[in-house]
Amino acid sequence: MRIGELARRTGVSERALRYYEEQGLLIPQRLPSGYRVYGETDVAVVRRIRILLAAGLNTARIQEILPCIVDEDGWLTPDCPELVDALRQQRNRIDDAIGELETTRANLDTIIGAGRRAS
Missing domain, CATH: 1.20.5 (Single alpha-helices involved in coiled-coils or other helix-helix interfaces)
Structure with missing residues (x-):
């Protein structure tokens, strides 16, 4: 899916999604044309990012811990x-x-x- 579809599905602006990419939180694939392409797993990653931001964590901290967070039935759980x-x-x-x-x-x-x- 392209960035507009991810924005629509997650309720997050395209600008915010680009910012997440700049911060290393979201890593889309790139087409030869330069367009970003996202998968289903990226929808879940954006959800985790939003929850962690709402918990008061900054993006640098989220980048560190994102690999250690799993989503179990809608609940974020630390895996490390x-x-x-x-x-x-x-x-x-x-x-x-x-x-x-x-x-x-x-x-x-x-x-x-x-x-x-x-x-």
Whole structure:
């Protein structure tokens, strides 16, 4: 299938698919004319990429771990033991960011509350 068909089937823009290729996440075959040709497996790869991006991983990290992720009945599963530790580290970074955001929100609530009392 060509890039437009892959975009339609995955709901991902052609521009994003080209970006995934630039990042080494997606490797289409090329016709002599230069057109990209994708297979059925690429639909699943794009799905995995989208899920990993939504999980907060950047494309460099996804490139590293994509070969260690398998899709079992719609669930992504790590296939390399060291991957679980890396994913835990990512989750810990997210937890830290959430904690910082909660502190920021509490500070704003305090400022907003002080503004109401002054009015």
